[in-house]
Amino acid sequence: MRRDIFQAIADPTRRAIITLIALQAMTPNAIAENFNTTRQSVSKHLRILTECELVKQEQQGREIYYSLEVEKIKEVDQWVNQFRKIWETRFNQLDDVLSTLKKG
Amino acid sequence: MRRDIFQAIADPTRRAIITLIALQAMTPNAIAENFNTTRQSVSKHLRILTECELVKQEQQGREIYYSLEVEKIKEVDQWVNQFRKIWETRFNQLDDVLSTLKKG
DNA sequence: TACATTTGCAACCATTCGGTTTCGCAAAGT
């Protein structure tokens, strides 16, 4: 069962979880309270997020705090980057057209 | 059947298609030749990509050329952006630690 | 010790997904 980050962020609940724990670590119960679903369901999502290293866990007594491995999201950024060049080039071309119109 | 861009880019074949047609429009047959799959399968992927407006089509005779709507990828960039702030902040904090060590 | 809380995990289920096969239609070639 190969997990990759793109599959992980495909699910809207998982994206919401990521946003939720981006700033502070939270327990599965606390996370589940923010959604219209069960703790077990959240637990499954956390497992997937952990498998692809988007999330790390820290045990404290009987509670487990989950937090975001924010650096991992850079992988998505890098993928987007190859297209950024394209849309910036097109913008520059538009810019050229506009300045040509201005001069003409 | 609600399509969103995150679900669209979750599939590796679809990401490959996106990269393939990023620079030049291609027909389904031409795209399929680049993969280990059938034209019909590619056609299904193209349908999904079109549904969420990642791809546009242009009919030329009996051929249909598909090309990337590169601006749409900005939506992913915007999602990543909320986390970019976090990892840049952490980098600055690390920077502070390093400069403090240097001074000390 | 006895009991409650927090959690992960396995089993199960309905739905969705990705792929193949088949079909029908329209455009182009002979």
Added chain:
DNA sequence: ACTTTGCGAAACCGAATGGTTGCAAATGTA
């Protein structure tokens, strides 16, 4: 007129997905 080519859509299939339920393990508390 007939065949070939390029295409989308529908039917079908095995696998994966997301969710629920039930249970066991570990920790904290009376």
